[in-house]
Amino acid sequence: MRCYLRIMVIILSCLAGFFAAAADQTAAGPTKTIPVLTISGAIGPAVGDYVIREIQLANQQPHMPAILLTIDTPGGLNSALREINQHILASDIPVICLVYPRGARAASAGTYILYACHIAAMSPATTLGAATPVRMGGMPGGDEKKDDNAQKTPDAMEKKILNDSIAYIRSLAQLRGRNVEWAEKAVREAATLSSEEALELNVIDELAATPEALVQAIDGRVIQLNQQPYTLDLSGAVQLPRQPDWRSRFLATITNPNIAYILMMIGIYGLLLEFYSPGLGISGVIGTISLLIALYAFHLLPVNYAGMGLILLAVALLVAESLVPSFGILGGGGVVAMILGSVFLIDSDLPELQISLNLIYAIALASAGMVIFVVRRLLSLRRKPAVSGCESMIGYQTIIDDDDDEAGQGFVLIGGERWAARCEHETPLHKGDHVTVCAVEGLTVLVRKVSESKQNDGFTDR
Known part of the structure; x- marks a missing residue:
């Protein structure tokens, strides 16, 4: 009983200390936290899901004065970029963007995100720009007119994509009060800037080496949030790194x-x-x-349906090769269609969003190996004698079981069945003659006598 009481006293003491600490924390006031999100690499569906979910979660939590987003990206999908920017523009919490660490870049889609954020900042030795849509140089079709300098005239679709991107980034620059002319130049001419040049040209708002230095530099600054003045109160805020959850990691994998x-x-x-x-x-x-x-x-992903169609055609040809003895013609066409379809499958010029050529070659070699195996198997099966039906009796060696002296024919037992036998040279057959089946005509088998030198003692089988 004394031991039991001692344990109870210890437990109650721990509980009292826990509740006392919680009470002191409540009395001291809630802690301000700044969630830190990280974009590293190409901006795809997984990155978009991660950033959007964290922005939505931050807007539902109290005591969050801002959201800090660090960027190091070569670009990404236009669909993911638009969704991220829509949630940044609709956020009730300021979103602070920093191109970080040193040597990082906010190229292509990263430039649009930087322009959309309430505060745009860069670390030293970082770059931004080159925001021209990547499909401008790789879109098939169009009437290309070349001059002496090998310059091409963009077609109607390319102009639509370019003008839409220019209007989009200009609207972001006007909303945040940043350099509109350079924003258009970044899209139209793929212009780039260093961090110092960007600050000088009013493309960004601040130059900071680390996220901590950026938070200290912008504390107390007045910005426009939902078309209303908003003062950043970041003093004493704790930065909380937010990693992608299992759902975002799963999306990033698949x-x-x-x-x-x-x-x-x-x-x-x-x-x-x-x-x-x-x-x-x-x-x-x-x-x-x-x-x-x-x-x-x-x-x-940006799938090219022509590539998907070629892959499905390749599968159909490989299946047909195993069913129809084309001796490799269908299978070879399937392998070629598989390679071409795999190359064209992903419609993007970004290396991060393309299928590895080594992987394509490995799959093609495996498919070619399957075709070779099927062809060799079919050829070996064609060389084997038949094991059922009338064809299986061809070459069967047996003995005349009975004869018909008047007709010169006889009877043989084959597989337990009694068949009428007739010599192919119209030679009379006699009981005990060794014969080999040459053909089957209805219910009669044509046989050929076996010479004594080739007879096998006591055989009734092949």
């Missing part, structure tokens, strides 16, 4: 073009294997799950 491509191949070949050899369904289940995940990933 939206990697290489992973999505591998999942699609697993799904296709898994279903084919299940159709060829139905069994426990393991390959069918794995193939179905992989294919559905791949389709969801491709829904988020």
